[in-house]
Every structure is written in structure tokens, then in C-alpha cells.
Amino acid sequence: MRYFILFLCCFFSYSLQAQAPHGAIRGIWVTAQDSVLDSKTNIQKAVENCKKAGINNIYVSTWNRGRTLYPSAIMMERFGVAIDPRFGKRDPLKELVEAAHAEKIKVHAWFEYGFASAQGDSGAYLLKKYPYYAAIGPDGKGIEKNGLTWMNAFHPLVQNFVKSLVLEVVKRYDLxxxxxxxxxxxxxxxxxxxxxxxxxxxxxxxxLAPPINHLDSNWIQWRAHRLNKFGKDLYQSVKAAKPNVLVSMAPNVYPSSLQEYLQDWPSWLREGYVDYVVVQLYSYKLDEYEKILKETIQQVGSKKGQLYAGVLIGLEDGYRAKPELLKGMLELNQKYDLPGELFFYHAALPKSGKMLKR
Known part of the structure; x- marks a missing residue:
């Protein structure tokens, strides 16, 4: 009987690992606009808050509005500004990694702005220096979407620039x-x-030129395939630099992710160039949350163990998820056997922290 019980324990342990290879993630996003990074004291307090709330992974904004939130040799060489000036000579990323690791909390460098160069005039200097970095629409003009100015994600020089920033932090920090x-x-x-x-x-x-209709299905797929190739190269480059560093993505729900941002993220899972995805299941109503959760689970199929929920708990405009809504969303994540969730965002944590524990 003792050996049978041992066998069952090993079996269930193996099954859990196979179903969720990266374990139970209880994560939170820390944005650049949050005050967390403003001082070493704030960082320490934030880590303590995370520990109390059961957070085991912190995803910290590292690239925001055309600025790095760490001293970047690449940004210094290209643009003469090594770090967002508000941080002076500090290295907030290093400080956060050290503080979080001391409490056994993992840290991920979140490239929040990706191929978006600016919000308003914040990162306009990037495109002023390199005009060919700009994304261009069917009207021949630069693209602004949701208040963001975009770089050309298809141009190899722009791709190499963004990839170089990612590899810089991978090689320099204990991420x-x-x-x-x-x-x-x-x-x-x-x-x-x-x-x-x-x-x-x-x-x-x-x-032949592509269709003027930017939503033409073949044109959508052709561009998405181009981005997929970059995503695969980025993944392989990170793994070549440090095999143990995980690569995750947090896209919108599918298929709007494809229609709006050319993100065919189910293929990233199928083809194995992302370790896991955190889909932004942002919702203000519980029935709507369950609907998009079920639809998302259908998209991932056998890769369900690599799917985590992005849960909205607060916004900069003051919105905070009500306790009953938050409780319901966490219960649904458990009901559908998701291995964990990430909460957006840290500024909402002091009021919601106790409710984040399953």
C-alpha cells in the first residue's frame, strides 16, 4: 500500500507538471506610472505588499513611452539618454530584482510598449531621429492607435532595435x-x-500591391506571419542567451488580437515559441468574463496548461473591481482549471490584496 500511495503522489505530481509546466503563477503588473519604482523604499514596500497578497511573480514595466526604466547602453549610444530621466542615476530594475528575490518572488521584464514608440510627445524623439522607424497606414501617414504612436514592426532595423533591448536586460540582470x-x-x-x-x-x-482594405484576410495573415517569424527569432535568441529565462506574452483575446494587432497568438503556443500566454480577459461583468474565458480555453486546446488569465483589478482612472466580481473571476479560473492569473495592476493591490488569494 505504501508503494501504491507513493506511485499516486508521483503520478499526480507529474500530471500537474505536464499540464502546467510553469506552475501556479500569482502575478502582478507594475506599470511605469505606478510610484513603486520611484525609490528603493517604495520598491521594498511593494515587495512586502506582494508577499502578503500571495504574489509570486512580478512583471515590471521596463520599456515605456520611448524610455527604458533601467540604464541602457543601447539607448545611450543611439539617443543619448540611458534611462527615463526621472530615475536619475538609479537602476530601479536591479533594485526590484534584488528585493523580490530576497523574498523568493520572481521578476519578469515587461516590455510594456513593445513596438509603440510614444504616447503623446513622450517618445517622439525616436521617430524624429529615425523617420523610417515609423509605421505607415494606407493613407501614407504615420499611425496612432489608442493614443500611441507606432514604430514599423515589419522593418528589420526596428525589429533588431527592440530585440537588442530585450537581450540587453536578459544578459545583464538576474531575471x-x-x-x-x-x-x-x-x-x-x-x-x-x-x-x-x-x-x-x-x-x-x-x-502586386497589397489591398487598400487593411482588414483583407489574406493581407492580415501575411503580416501576422511576418510578426510570427520575429516572435520565433526573439524567443530563440532569449533562450540562446539564457535558457532558463521564460518568455511570455500577454495578448488580447482572439480573434480580435489578430484583427486589431496582427497577433496570431494561438499559433505561438502550437509552434512552441512562447512558454506561456496571459490573455487579457479584462471585463467589468462576471458573465462576460466567463464567456471570454471559455472562448479562450477553446482556442488553446491541448496547451491549456500554458494559459493564464489576465485579470483587471484596477485602472489609473480610479476604477477598482468590486470584491464580489474579483471573487467570482478567481472562482471561475479555478472552475476551468487555469494554473494561475496576473492582476492588472499593482496600484490596486493595497485595497485588493487580501482578496487575491485563492
Whole structure:
């Protein structure tokens, strides 16, 4: 009997690992606008709050509004500004990694802005110096979407720039992972009408130009495939630099992720160039949350163990999820056997922390 029980324990342990290879993640996003990174004291307090709330993974904004939130040799060389000026000579990323690891909390560098260069005038200097970095729409003009100005995610020089930032933090810091979202690997579906991308398309289509209709299904797929290739290269490059660093992405729900941002993230899971996805299941109503959760589970199929829920607990405009809504969303995640969730965002944690524990 003793050996049978031992066998069962090993079996269930193996089954859990096979179903959720990266374990139970209880994560939270820390944005650049949060005050967490403003001082070493704030960082320590935030880590303590996370520990009390049962958070075991922190995803910290590392690239935001055209600035790095760590001293970057690449940004210094190209633009003469090594770090967001508000941090002076500090290294907030290093400070957070040290504080979190001391409490056995993992840290992921979240490239929050991805291929978005600016919000307002914040990162406009990037495109002023390198105009060909700009994403171009069917009207021949630069693209702004949801208040963000976008770089050309299809141009190899822009891809190499973003990849170089990712690899810089992977090589320099003791990180547990890196993460992109609906801006990495992504581009607005309006993008792709720049000279480089048009020439590439014409080479493969007998010199025919792509449709003016940016939502044409074949044109959508062609551009999504281009981004998939970059995503695969990014994944392989990170693993080559440090095999144990996890690569995760936090896209929108599918298929709107494909229609809006050319993100065919179910294929990333199928083809194995992302370790897990955290789908932004942001909702203000419980029945709506369950609906999009079930639809998302259908999209991942056998890769369900690599699916985590992105749960909205607060916004900068003051919104906070009500306790009954938050409790209901966590119960649904358990009901459908998700291995964990990430909460957006840390500023909502002091009021919601106790409710985050399953």
C-alpha cells in the first residue's frame, strides 16, 4: 500500500507538471506610472505588499513611452539618454530584482510598449531621429492607435532595435522572464504600407500591391506571419542567451488580437515559441468574463496548461473591481482549471490584496 500511495503522489505530481509546466503563477503588473519604482523604499514596500497578497511573480514595466526604466547602453549610444530621466542615476530594475528575490518572488521584464514608440510627445524623439522607424497606414501617414504612436514592426532595423533591448536586460540582470503584450509582438492592422513592407509583399505577389482594405484576410495573415517569424527569432535568441529565462506574452483575446494587432497568438503556443500566454480577459461583468474565458480555453486546446488569465483589478482612472466580481473571476479560473492569473495592476493591490488569494 505504501508503494501504491507513493506511485499516486508521483503520478499526480507529474500530471500537474505536464499540464502546467510553469506552475501556479500569482502575478502582478507594475506599470511605469505606478510610484513603486520611484525609490528603493517604495520598491521594498511593494515587495512586502506582494508577499502578503500571495504574489509570486512580478512583471515590471521596463520599456515605456520611448524610455527604458533601467540604464541602457543601447539607448545611450543611439539617443543619448540611458534611462527615463526621472530615475536619475538609479537602476530601479536591479533594485526590484534584488528585493523580490530576497523574498523568493520572481521578476519578469515587461516590455510594456513593445513596438509603440510614444504616447503623446513622450517618445517622439525616436521617430524624429529615425523617420523610417515609423509605421505607415494606407493613407501614407504615420499611425496612432489608442493614443500611441507606432514604430514599423515589419522593418528589420526596428525589429533588431527592440530585440537588442530585450537581450540587453536578459544578459545583464538576474531575471526569471521577459514579457510582451498587445504591443509586442504586434502591430496595428492599419500598418504595413511603408516602402519596405510594400516591397517585400510585392516580391512575393508578382509585383502586386497589397489591398487598400487593411482588414483583407489574406493581407492580415501575411503580416501576422511576418510578426510570427520575429516572435520565433526573439524567443530563440532569449533562450540562446539564457535558457532558463521564460518568455511570455500577454495578448488580447482572439480573434480580435489578430484583427486589431496582427497577433496570431494561438499559433505561438502550437509552434512552441512562447512558454506561456496571459490573455487579457479584462471585463467589468462576471458573465462576460466567463464567456471570454471559455472562448479562450477553446482556442488553446491541448496547451491549456500554458494559459493564464489576465485579470483587471484596477485602472489609473480610479476604477477598482468590486470584491464580489474579483471573487467570482478567481472562482471561475479555478472552475476551468487555469494554473494561475496576473492582476492588472499593482496600484490596486493595497485595497485588493487580501482578496487575491485563492
Amino acid at each position: 526569471d522572464g521577459i514579457q510582451g503584450d498587445n504591443r509586442l509582438t504586434a502591430a496595428p492592422s492599419l500598418a504595413g504600407y511603408d516602402a519596405y513592407t510594400l516591397a517585400e509583399y510585392k516580391k512575393e505577389h508578382g509585383r
